[in-house]
Structure formats: C-alpha cells, structure tokens
Amino acid sequence: MMKLSEITVNVDELIGVNKYNxxxxxxxxxxxxxxxxxxxxxxxGKLVRVCPAALYKVDEDGHKTFDYAGCLECGxxxxxxxxxxxSKWEQPGPTMGVQYRFG
Structure with a gap:
C-alpha cells in the first residue's frame, strides 16, 4: 500500500490534458x-499568487502580463x-472555454 507521502501530483501535467476553446x-x-x-x-500580486493556472505573471524586470486563454474558470x-x-469576469460563451479531461 502506498503511503500518502509517496503520492506526487504534477499539476502542470494534469492541466495540460485539458482542452481549451x-x-x-x-x-x-x-x-x-x-x-x-x-x-x-x-x-x-494577489492574482499572481492565487490563480491556479498562473495566468497572471510578473517578469524579472517587473513587467506584468495576463492571458485569459488558459483559464480554468474557477473565479x-x-x-x-x-x-x-x-473589471469583467463571466463564464465563456457556449462551446467556449475549458473542457476538463481526466488524464
């Protein structure tokens, strides 16, 4: 039987199997x-810390970037x-957004 400490989850790998429209x-x-x-x-900085898809970023020069394309729609x-x-957050239109896949 596996111990809990032996279980590892690669979040990037799991997010990578999702499909985005x-x-x-x-x-x-x-x-x-x-x-x-x-x-x-x-x-x-709050957004950088809380976004599970890491859509909000600050580079080494302090420049901020954002891209909604990989959004997990968690809110x-x-x-x-x-x-x-x-200023705006809404669910993507029909057939748009993330389609979760279990990899």
Missing part, C-alpha cells in the same frame, strides 16, 4: 487597464480582485 473575439476576463504595468503591484481572480482591477 478560446473565444478570441470576446475575452471573458478583462482588467481595468490596458497597460498592465499601471495596475497596483499589491492587487496584481478566484474575480473573488480576489473584482472591483479593484478585475
């Missing part, structure tokens, strides 16, 4: 500024920052 014409998540570097560091970013820097 990205709606290029209608982003289901929008932030309140087009220039992400103008967003408050503390609020954006964590909406809960963390709606009303501060997340």
């Amino acid at each position: 990205v709606d290029e014409e209608n982003a289901h998540i929008e932030l309140c500024a087009e220039d992400l570097d103008t967003l408050p560091d503390d609020e954006f 964590t970013c909406r809960i963390a920052c709606e009303g501060t820097i997340v």
Whole structure:
C-alpha cells in the first residue's frame, strides 16, 4: 500500500490534458487597464499568487502580463480582485472555454 507521502501530483501535467476553446473575439476576463504595468503591484500580486493556472505573471524586470486563454474558470481572480482591477469576469460563451479531461 502506498503511503500518502509517496503520492506526487504534477499539476502542470494534469492541466495540460485539458482542452481549451478560446473565444478570441470576446475575452471573458478583462482588467481595468490596458497597460498592465499601471495596475497596483499589491492587487496584481494577489492574482499572481492565487490563480491556479498562473495566468497572471510578473517578469524579472517587473513587467506584468495576463492571458485569459488558459483559464480554468474557477473565479478566484474575480473573488480576489473584482472591483479593484478585475473589471469583467463571466463564464465563456457556449462551446467556449475549458473542457476538463481526466488524464
């Protein structure tokens, strides 16, 4: 019998088996500024820490990036920052978004 300490989960590998149908014409998540570097560091930092798909990033030069294409549709970013820097969060349209697969 396996011990709990012997079980490892590779989240990136599991996320990689999901299928994404990205709606290029209608982003289901929008932030309140087009220039992400103008967003408050503390609020954006929340998104970097809580997004399970790692869609919010800050590079080594401090530049912020975001791409909704790999969204898991969990709503964590909406809960963390709606009303501060997340200006729109809605479910993707029919046949759009993530299709979870069990790998």
